[in-house]
Amino acid sequence: MEPNLLETLDGQIALVTGANRGIGREIASGLAELDATVYGGVRDPTADLPDGVEAIEIDVTDESLIERAVEKVVTAGGQLDVLVNNAGVGGAGAGLKDVDSEDFDRILDVNLRGPSLLSKYALPHLLETDAPRIVNVSSGVGILADPIESEMPAYRISKAGINALTGSLDQTYGAEGLIANSVDPGWVATDLGGEAAPREPEKGAETPIWLSRFGPGSPSGLFWKDKQVIDF
Numbered sequence: 001m002e003p004n005l006l007e008t009l010d011g012q013i014a015l016v017t018g019a020n021r022g023i024g025r026e027i028a029s030g031l032a033e034l035d036a037t038v039y040g041g042v043r044d045p046t047a048d049l050p051d052g053v054e055a056i057e058i059d060v061t062d063e064s065l066i067e068r069a070v071e072k073v074v075t076a077g078g079q080l081d082v083l084v085n086n087a088g089v090g091g092a093g094a095g096l097k098d099v100d101s102e103d104f105d106r107i108l109d110v111n112l113r114g115p116s117l118l119s120k121y122a123l124p125h126l127l128e129t130d131a132p133r134i135v136n137v138s139s140g141v142g143i144l145a146d147p148i149e150s151e152m153p154a155y156r157i158s159k160a161g162i163n164a165l166t167g168s169l170d171q172t173y174g175a176e177g178l179i180a181n182s183v184d185p186g187w188v189a190t191d192l193g194g195e196a197a198p199r200e201p202e203k204g205a206e207t208p209i210w211l212s213r214f215g216p217g218s219p220s221g222l223f224w225k226d227k228q229v230i231d232f
Contacts, residue, residue, distance in 0.1 A: 004215035009036035013077035017041035018087030026205030060114025070121040080125040085115035086137045091155025104154045111158035138162045138182040145231035170221025184225040
């Protein structure tokens with residue numbers, strides 16, 4: 001199914017987490033260029049953000065801050081059309097037995113619990129709009145169709161969970177119009193990806209921005225890379 005792409009996001013409200021650097025910064029900037037009103041979720045509200053992006057304080061490990069941030073966005077903008085769950089942290093450890101339990105909890109807290117709670121609090125507002133979208137930034141290392149390697153186990157598990165979240169959102173709320181998709185931005189040269197990564201943040205942001213343009217009747221519940229569906 002071909003997506004119904006919106007040419008402009010004028011009049012729409014978007015919330016992008018982790019918007020002060022890397023892929024999230026480019027996503028927020030790209031949505032602003034499409035004339036959306038963009039709120040950048042950041043832990044430090046004084047953080048430098050792209051032109052046209054307004055800071056909103058969010059710590060994705062703090063449920064009360066998540067709930068408050070969503071309410072602030074909706075109060076200020078009157079609605080919420082797009083949620084991009086981008087904020088994330090990397091992992092460590094060659095195998096599960098090598099991972100510190102606190103690190104394991106932190107990685108799943110940021111990468112999976114945070115996006116799940118943001119989706120929970122955003123959904124009542126998203127479902128009031130004509131084309132509610134949730135874009136979950138995942139990773140190819142969480143694909144279950146291929147064997148999951150042992151390195152960075154918590155990170156890989158968290159990204160497999162993000163894909164499961166996307167499928168659950170689609171199955172539960174797709175009939176109400178929700179368009180939920182996951183995206184693998186590729187190996188990107190960010191603080192998380194490292195300098196050796198072959199992609200620039202602008203390239204990593206292309207497909208998340210594209211998914212944010214999906215209009216009513218567009219595909220949902222899928223995993224994308226470079227604007228093509230890939231296996232979970």
